[in-house]
Amino acid sequence: MEKRYYPFSSYLKKTFNKKVYKITLDGGFSCPNRDGTISFGGCIFCDETGSYSRCNNVKNSVQMQIKKSIEKLTKQFKAEAFMAYFQSYSNTYAPVDYLKQIYDSVFLDDKIVSISIGTRPDCVDNEKLDLISTYKYPWIEYGLQSANNKTLKLINRGHDFECFRRAVIETKKRNIKVCAHIILGFPNESKKDMLETAKKLSELEIDGIKIHMLTVLADSPLAKMYKENSFYLLNMEQYVQIVCDILEILPKTTTIQRIAGTGFSETTLEPKWVNRRFEILNLIDKIMIQRNSYQGQNYTNKKIS
Template identity: 40%
Template sequence: MNKKNNNDRFYSLNNYLKEKFGCKIYKVSLDGGFTCPNRDGKISHKGCLFCSNRGSGEFTGERGKSISSQIDEQLEFIKNKNSDNNVIAYFQNFTNTYAPVEYLRKVYYEALSHKKIIGIAIATRPDCLNDEVLDLLSEINEKFFLWIELGLQTAKDNIADVINRGYKTECYIEACKKLNERNIKFVTHMIAGLPFEEKENLFETIDLINNVKSWGIKIHLLYILKNSRLEKYYYEHPFKIYEKDEYTDTVAELIERLNPEIVIHRLTGDAKKDDLAMPLWSADKRSVLNEIQKKLKLKNTFQGKEYKK
């Protein structure tokens, strides 16, 4: 594990970006005007059970505005933190490869032509990476810093069916192979706390992420938004909601099992406070992250300690 700060017990994105660019790098979250096959009817009209109205991107720029003006607005928003550093353009919400390739080319290159942008991150589904899209991503990957994000959420197809993910885990494995063949970095999203999931299932998901050679990982806590479909589901089919102590213990175990080379982008959920129904403790993200660090230190453990090739 490449650690800049010896107090860190895992390989964070911050550390990776500092090593690569020599300074702290922020992301600006953009709305590329996309939809999703799991919402527009191609696969389903319902979407994933946890997906919000904004396509799981609550902090993106404003839909309908040009990419360059969204970048400018987001830069203004973070100007106190960001001083004069460059940033990564993050196409975050909905499925950001689900459009004709000419449109993808237009929006990606519009972002990349902004003077402050040093790279691009694109969130998508593994079933939305056809050869034409992959060719465009390869082209960008040769010239710019790029990573792709894939919403796996769980390795277990039966749990994926409960959340209406809309594709089989085999499809994720195939997409990972194709991305690796093209040397395109990818980050895998997983969620802890899905309905009827056992801890063993989380370990299986981590093992799969290790095996497919994911470059990065985002571990999300499942949170429930007020008046959401998930909230309704919860009251009809109650399932376990993590307490903070149990969640931070579990994440510490997942980190131990993770390949030490995998870059950790996220360790908890990120809901808007006013919209959050439960668990309310998750609103204090800083305290959750501190607690995870504390647990790792107390156990004197670190990323990869329990990793088995």
């Protein structure tokens, strides 16, 4: 079925004229919000894995991770083109020489057509961005989670919205595409707050978005909070309605990289429905049809310079 939003897979197909498979990599990085530079506890929803790559891990070099993934995907799907995605922790959190070495190693295989680097907005600077801009079709994925500074404080992000905004502007100046990660359902946030985050992202004309439902992971500080004083978590219908509102607010050009995930059922305490990926995706399609709405329908074209 034709989607009423702009899936990332369509962007990849349009850009490279073939299906591009993502290879998730673990570059062995850490995170300043976990190692004590900013804090020891990390963001309250994060567990010790720091959203790690479940396909690859640092026991293998980046080159070896790529080799094994390409072999597997080629055998399984006859895949021909790949995007290297550094997922775990903060993948720009190292000296620029070291980053160059790691990122360069990705492109030793010419089937890698693009690179995407997940990081925090306070872990980039001009030198690092200049380096990243030299690679083929570069993307940076910034964790924001919410544009509300009170929420950012509550969840112990260690940076504010201004920091994110500055990073996005500097990144886009260098023609590096930006994907933002946000989380819906923080206990202090109303629907209005969540839509305000979407509005601020649309003003920045971000190139991609990953939307997550707040999940309580075992061993995260949030799990402790939840056990001590359980707070309300959105149900699937509420989550989906807000996702549809967000899609309507974002520009048509923003690629939708994630609106439902599979998660890790064994470490997800609540809500259990987040693992029902296809049900969530189908409900989003259904609600967009019921509303007769499309991505960008409520985009106001107010640009932040």
